[in-house]
Amino acid sequence: MFAAHVTVTVVAAFFTGSAAVTYLIGHDYPKAQADMKRVPRSWVPVLGLLLAAGSLGLVAGFFVPLLGTLAAAGLVLYFVGALVAHLRVGSRQLVGWAVFFSTVLAALAVNLAYHW
Template structure:
């Protein structure tokens, strides 16, 4: 794995981890968005855990590439679902946010986890 791939993977993990942490700790700006998007409250903890697990998986993937590959795929699916949720809620100005979090994961997958 190249230095670039390592740096991008760490950035992707930090961003996903921060996003998961924000949900799990009840950051008002995140919870308000989830409520506005009509995401059921019973899902919030699981969503935060999924993002956090994906972040950990990306970091583990630096040493065990198959774990990183699976984590990247999982996070891409997660953020794709987030984009769909935003579109379904007609909150179009917010589409950029899940795409922003997905971009470094896609880059990490492209750079460092060969299939």
């Protein structure tokens, strides 16, 4: 169970950390996504910070298990919000969302199974 916990958590932290970097460096893709979902561009850095905090929280969870659990739960809620943003504008491009959501959901599941 330890190997699954470490593997899934590291993959989820890498995915969300990579997304955070694209949001924080001002890449065009997050801006285009914000425009498509009718989210103000001023939210893009805030969303990037939330992703970065979640990614760091997942890694910190190796040392403080409750922090990892809370970070994973927060990321699950973040991606539920992303789904709502997609559906609100009628977007059916959900493959990327599904990959991120399933990864952070798996991180939450293995975190709960391993620590609690």
